[in-house]
Structure formats: C-alpha cells, structure tokens
Amino acid sequence: MNPTIRDVAKRANVSVATVSRILNGLDGYSDETKQRVLQTIDEIGYQPNAIARSLYNKRTQTIGVLFPNLTNDFSSAIISGIEDYANDHDYSILVCNGMRTRRYLQLLREKQVDGVIFCSYLLTEEYKQALDAMKVPVILVASISDYASIPYVKVDDKRAAYDATAYLIRKGHREIAMIAGNEDDPIAGIPRVEGYKKALFEHGIPYGEEKIVYGDFSFESGLIAMDALLNGGASFTAIFAASDEMAIGALNRATERGMRIPDDLSIIGYDNLRVSNMVVPSLTTVNQPLCDIGITAAEKLIHMMKNGRLAESTIMEHSIVERQTVKSLC
Amino acid sequence: MNPTIRDVAKRANVSVATVSRILNGLDGYSDETKQRVLQTIDEIGYQPNAIARSLYNKRTQTIGVLFPNLTNDFSSAIISGIEDYANDHDYSILVCNGMRTRRYLQLLREKQVDGVIFCSYLLTEEYKQALDAMKVPVILVASISDYASIPYVKVDDKRAAYDATAYLIRKGHREIAMIAGNEDDPIAGIPRVEGYKKALFEHGIPYGEEKIVYGDFSFESGLIAMDALLNGGASFTAIFAASDEMAIGALNRATERGMRIPDDLSIIGYDNLRVSNMVVPSLTTVNQPLCDIGITAAEKLIHMMKNGRLAESTIMEHSIVERQTVKSLC
DNA sequence: CTGAAAGCGCTTACAG
DNA sequence: CTGAAAGCGCTTACAG
Numbered sequence: 132m133n134p135t136i137r138d139v140a141k142r143a144n145v146s147v148a149t150v151s152r153i154l155n156g157l158d159g160y161s162d163e164t165k166q167r168v169l170q171t172i173d174e175i176g177y178q179p180n181a182i183a184r185s186l187y188n189k190r191t192q193t194i195g196v197l198f199p200n201l202t203n204d205f206s207s208a209i210i211s212g213i214e215d216y217a218n219d220h221d222y223s224i225l226v227c228n229g230m231r232t233r234r235y236l237q238l239l240r241e242k243q244v245d246g247v248i249f250c251s252y253l254l255t256e257e258y259k260q261a262l263d264a265m266k267v268p269v270i271l272v273a274s275i276s277d278y279a280s281i282p283y284v285k286v287d288d289k290r291a292a293y294d295a296t297a298y299l300i301r302k303g304h305r306e307i308a309m310i311a312g313n314e315d316d317p318i319a320g321i322p323r324v325e326g327y328k329k330a331l332f333e334h335g336i337p338y339g340e341e342k343i344v345y346g347d348f349s350f351e352s353g354l355i356a357m358d359a360l361l362n363g364g365a366s367f368t369a370i371f372a373a374s375d376e377m378a379i380g381a382l383n384r385a386t387e388r389g390m391r392i393p394d395d396l397s398i399i400g401y402d403n404l405r406v407s408n409m410v411v412p413s414l415t416t417v418n419q420p421l422c423d424i425g426i427t428a429a430e431k432l433i434h435m436m437k438n439g440r441l442a443e444s445t446i447m448e449h450s451i452v453e454r455q456t457v458k459s460l461c
Numbered sequence: 462m463n464p465t466i467r468d469v470a471k472r473a474n475v476s477v478a479t480v481s482r483i484l485n486g487l488d489g490y491s492d493e494t495k496q497r498v499l500q501t502i503d504e505i506g507y508q509p510n511a512i513a514r515s516l517y518n519k520r521t522q523t524i525g526v527l528f529p530n531l532t533n534d535f536s537s538a539i540i541s542g543i544e545d546y547a548n549d550h551d552y553s554i555l556v557c558n559g560m561r562t563r564r565y566l567q568l569l570r571e572k573q574v575d576g577v578i579f580c581s582y583l584l585t586e587e588y589k590q591a592l593d594a595m596k597v598p599v600i601l602v603a604s605i606s607d608y609a610s611i612p613y614v615k616v617d618d619k620r621a622a623y624d625a626t627a628y629l630i631r632k633g634h635r636e637i638a639m640i641a642g643n644e645d646d647p648i649a650g651i652p653r654v655e656g657y658k659k660a661l662f663e664h665g666i667p668y669g670e671e672k673i674v675y676g677d678f679s680f681e682s683g684l685i686a687m688d689a690l691l692n693g694g695a696s697f698t699a700i701f702a703a704s705d706e707m708a709i710g711a712l713n714r715a716t717e718r719g720m721r722i723p724d725d726l727s728i729i730g731y732d733n734l735r736v737s738n739m740v741v742p743s744l745t746t747v748n749q750p751l752c753d754i755g756i757t758a759a760e761k762l763i764h765m766m767k768n769g770r771l772a773e774s775t776i777m778e779h780s781i782v783e784r785q786t787v788k789s790l791c
Numbered sequence: 792c793t794g795a796a797a798g799c800g801c802t803t804a805c806a807g
Numbered sequence: 808c809t810g811a812a813a814g815c816g817c818t819t820a821c822a823g
C-alpha cells in the first residue's frame with residue numbers, strides 16, 4: 132500500500148489535520164512541526180491522493196476534451212494548445228476521440244470533470260441537454276451554437292473564405308472555382324461558400340453553379356472533386372478549396388492529369404496544416420491559429436470554472452499565407 | 462447539487478446498500494425493489510460518482526498516456542489506437558504532451574491512474590524509479606528499455622531499415638545514401654543506421670561515410686540533410702530516409718534544386734504517415750502499423766492491470782509501401 | 792431479501 | 808498552535 136496522510140501523521144506524531152494544513156499551505160502549526168512533517172513525508176515517500184481530495188472538494192482538476200477525429204494535424208494542433216495551457220494551470224485533460232459522443236458525455240459526468248471542450252462538433256439538442264445536466268462550463272472550438280451559455284472560439288469562416296477568394300481576384304483571377312466542404316455543414320460548409328460568393332459578387336464577378344463542387348474536407352474527396360470540376364466543363368484559372376486536405380487532393384489530381392501548378396491552375400487552401408508546407412509546390416492557404424485557438428479555449432474554460440461567470444466568445448484572426456500555388460495574372 | 466445514491470435510497474425507501482447492489486448487478490433484492498429503484502434513478506436523473514467509487518475500489522479506470530510531442534501524424538495515429546481500445550474496455554485516457562515528464566509522472570500518480578503508456582521516450586533511470594513508485598503497469602511504445610518489467614510494442618527498426626535498403630538494392634540501386642535520425646538515439650537513430658549498413662554489407666556494397674547525413678527526423682532537417690548530401694559530393698542514385706518527414710524534406714529540396722524524382726533520384730521514407738500519400742510524387746516508404754501499435758499497447762496494459770501478470774513485448778510487422786518515388790534501374 | 796456500519800483518503804469547521 | 812470529528816459518495820463485509 133502507498134502511504135496515506137495517516138501514516139505521515141502517526142510517524143510525525145501529529146494529527147492528520149496538521150499534515151493536511153502543511154500540505155495545503157494553510158497556517159496553524161509551528162515551524163518545527165512543519166519541518167518534522169515535511170521530513171517524514173520525504174522519508175516515507177508520501178504523495179497525496181488526488182481522488183480523495185477531489186471527493187471532498189468536488190473538483191477534479193480535469194477537463195474533458197472531445198474530438199470527432201484525432202488523427203489529423205488540425206485536431207492535434209488544437210489539443211496540444213489546450214493541453215499546454217491546462218497543464219500550466221494545474222488541469223489535466225481526459226481525451227475522447229470519435230463519435231461515441233453520448234457515451235463520452237456520460238463518462239465525463241461520472242468522472243466529474245470540471246469543464247468540457249467540444250471541438251469541431253455540431254452541438255445537437257441532445258448533447259446540449261447532457262451538458263446542462265453536468266452543470267459544468269463548456270467551450271466550443273471551431274464550432275458555434277445558438278446557446279448563449281456556450282461560448283465558442285473560432286475563426287470567422289465566412290470572412291476567411293471571402294479573403295481567400297478576394298486574394299485570388301487581386302491576383303488577377305476572375306474564373307474561380309470552389310471545392311467546398313459538406314453542403315449542409317453549418318459551421319465550415321455553408322459559411323465558406325457564402326464568403327466565396329460574396330467576394331465574387333462584390334467584385335462584379337458572376338457566380339456560376341457549375342464552378343462549385345462539394346467534398347467532405349478530406350484528401351480523398353479533393354481528388355474526386357478535382358475530377359468532377361475538370362470533367363464538368365467549367366472554365367477556371369483558380370480554385371479555392373475549403374480545406375488544405377482537399378486543396379492537396381486537387382493538386383495531386385491536377386498534376387496527374389498533366390496540369391502544372393500554378394502555371395496552368397492556381398490553388399488556395401484553408402487551415403494551414405503542416406502538410407501545406409511539405410507539398411511541392413507548397414500550398415498558399417488561409418492560416419487558422421490552431422494552437423492559439425486551443426490555448427484560448429482552455430483559458431476561457433478555466434476562467435469560467437474559477438469565477439463561475441460566462442466567458443465571451445472569441446473570433447480568432449486568420450491570415451493568408453502566400454506560398455507557391457497561386458500565380459499572379461496581373 | 463447532483464443527486465447521490467442516498468437521495469435515490471431515500472426516495473425509493475431502501476438502503477444505499479441495496480441501490481449500490483442494483484447498480485453493480487450484484488444480487489440481493491426482489492425484482493419489485495429493483496424496478497422501483499431503477500425508476501427512481503431515472504426520475505431524479507441520478508448518475509453514479511466515479512470519484513467516490515474509485516476511492517473505495519482503488520481503481521480509477523484511467524490510463525495515463527505520455528507523448529513528447531502530439532502534433533504529428535505519428536503520435537496522433539498511435540493515440541487514437543490507444544483511445545479506441547481503452548474506451549471499448551471502459552478506460553479513459555489522461556493525455557500528457559511535452560517534456561515535463563517528471564511533473565507528469567507525479568500528476569499521474571496523484572491522480573491514481575491504473576496504468577501508464579509511455580510513447581517514443583527513452584526511459585531514464587529517474588523515470589523508471591518514479592514509475593516503480595507508482596506500482597502500476599507500464600507499457601513502452603516505439604521505444605525499448607533494459608528493464609524486464611516494462612514490455613514494449615514496436616517495430617524492429619533495424620530489420621525495417623534493412624528491408625528498405627534491400628528494396629532499393631533490389632530495384633538496381635548500388636549507390637545509396639542515408640538521411641538518418643539523431644546520431645545518438647538508441648531507439649530510432651542507431652538501429653536504422655545499422656540496418657542500412659547491414660543491407661549494404663550483405664549485398665557486397667561498400668559503405669561510404671560520406672553517404673550518410675544525420676537529421677532529427679523533422680521535415681526541416683530533411684531539407685538541410687539534402688543540401689548537405691548534394692554539397693558533400695557523394696554520388697548516389699537513391700536515398701533511404703529514417704522518417705517520412707525527412708524524406709519529404711529531401712524531396713522538396715531536391716526538386717527545388719532541379720532534380721526530378723524519381724528519374725534523377727529515388728527516395729524511400731519510413732513511417733507511412735498520411736502525408737506520404739499526399740505529396741507528389743507519392744512517397745514509397747516503410748509502413749509502421751501505428752494505429753495497431755496503439756491498440757496492442759492498450760490491450761497489453763489492460764491485460765496487465767487485470768491479472769497483475771507481466772505481458773510480453775511485441776514486435777509489430779512492418780512492410781514496404783510501394784508508391785512513386787523509387788525508380789527501378791533493372 | 793435487506794440495512795446499519797465501517798471504511799476508502801482526504802479537508803475543514805469547531806473546540807481548546 | 809493543535810486535534811477529534813464529521814463528511815465527501817460510494818462499496819462491501821456482516822448481521823439479521
């Protein structure tokens with residue numbers, strides 16, 4: 132058995148209350164007692180049991196973090212930001228990966244996490260209720276909700292898409308296709324299409340339905356989307372893809388089909404994943420500050436846990452990262 | 462306050478012992494009592510408190526997982542394998558990311574995790590002692606140790622490097638350079654160099670020191686290594702890189718310097734990260750079954766936690782994934 | 792079939 | 808400055 136606070140108390144000839152006070156930096160003991168207790172702790176290698184402490188305190192210093200999919204740069208950059216900030220502030224993170232959301236929510240409740248970060252999920256009514264029942268603060272990352280009680284941290288998708296499209300226009304392109312995400316995705320699907328359309332409109336460029344193709348953000352869907360675009364007969368000199376993975380899929384397929392990037396076709400992506408800098412030619416894209424998004428989410432959550440007050444949502448700054456896949460036509 | 466087992470007991474007119482028995486599927490109650498209790502639980506929305514349970518049981522159903530760096534495909538594929546298996550077997554994972562190892566180990570001990578998975582770390586004497594003090598099973602992933610008490614799950618690095626080099630030889634290459642990992646890394650550095658040398662030796666190809674350059678497994682170091690190789694004046698028709706990231710770095714720099722891959726130079730990588738399939742041309746590489754490695758590690762650990770017996774180490778199968786960066790000279 | 796009680800390892804009023 | 812005691816929310820012998 133690992134030694135407990137009682138073992139320390141006995142050996143040092145004090146009460147457990149005194150040991151506890153010393154451990155927690157409260158006062159109520161002589162310096163001599165303190166020294167003796169500290170030495171005893173060292174001698175028997177005592178470590179406090181956080182489970183027992185949590186039971187009394189009703190705080191576990193643990194944050195539950197949910198991702199639909201961890202195996203991509205996007206998620207891992209965010210999670211590493213969260214973990215970093217949390218750890219610096221004495222919280223650990225319980226990671227949940229995958230679509231067993233209902234089950235996870237119950238698990239997090241049973242394990243008494245102090246707060247929850249929900250990443251890239253659409254918050255359904257059911258989840259909202261489960262979260263309410265837990266009575267702990269929640270933050271949404273890369274997602275939004277209609278509930279005022281749940282702040283979010285994300286980039287302005289519509290504006291970022293607008294800026295990406297406007298960037299292509301500024302480079303002299305007027306025939307611009309788009310590889311969009313899921314058509315019904317209210318977070319990263321629809322708003323990016325809206326931003327694209329708005330940029331075209333404001334620059335007096337007619338929008339053509341044949342210039343837009345939908346994927347699911349994945350590399351594979353970028354491959355397929357590129358084929359669809361090329362076979363569809365639309366004419367375009369540039370593509371805005373709603374994710375780097377799709378942009379790189381498009382890059383691959385276009386290259387396979389004999390096109391030269393950016394000479395024959397310009398491509399701009401979205402996310403600025405590490406891989407966007409590893410492909411040849413390196414991908415021009417929209418940067419999302421993923422690590423910062425994670426940090427900000429953790430910061431907000433911890434703030435809410437500490438004062439019990441609601442935090443504000445935050446829109447993080449995006450930016451265009453110019454690399455080699457966009458050719459200037461001017 | 463969330464309702465407790467006492468609230469259920471009172472409302473259902475039974476003792477907490479009975480509620481507990483029903484909750485845990487033990488026997489000792491009439492069917493009628495059971496129905497009444499279950500209904501009460503439902504009515505007041507009772508959820509058991511896992512912290513209280515853990516305090517008594519001395520089991521938290523939690524596994525600590527440590528990574529030096531989470532923000533890469535390698536780590537995230539492994540962690541997702543671990544999480545998947547663990548969750549299926551009623552364990553959650555507490556994720557630690559970064560080099561604050563000592564601090565993490567103490568944290569995991571205080572939080573009473575039931576087991577630890579240590580990924581891509583060299584197990585120092587200090588960590589070993591901390592782990593011993595925790596008295597819980599430990600598994601090493603993508604690493605080894607001299608301690609019989611700590612089983613590992615990994616690929617045979619030397620053999621995999623041998624096979625990669627032999628593959629190039631089989632394709633007719635005789636002048637083969639290597640971009641190695643850290644020169645002093647006993648896990649992924651030295652053994653891969655040994656495998657490379659062994660393959661050359663067994664095929665009667667003289668080894669030349671000028672043909673080997675050391676990086677640190679990162680993309681950036683691959684860039685630099687390629688320059689070093691090209692400027693060093695060694696002659697070679699193929700490169701074996703000890704990581705996909707370095708291979709892709711080499712691919713980038715070679716392309717920048719006007720070489721055509723694989724026509725002017727063949728490259729084989731190591732890891733089979735998702736990105737290896739996204740670059741153009743797609744990278745021929747050594748596959749490590751990362752997700753399976755994670756699953757196997759979790760399986761072994763849970764097994765050890767359940768029976769208290771030591772598990773055996775496992776060498777996972779690697780394989781060569783043929784894509785487009787190696788040209789046959791035969 | 793059921794309950795009272797002790798105990799898991801802490802923390803915090805309360806009393807002295 | 809210090810300790811005895813109650814309590815956090817469970818589980819499990821033990822007794823009936």
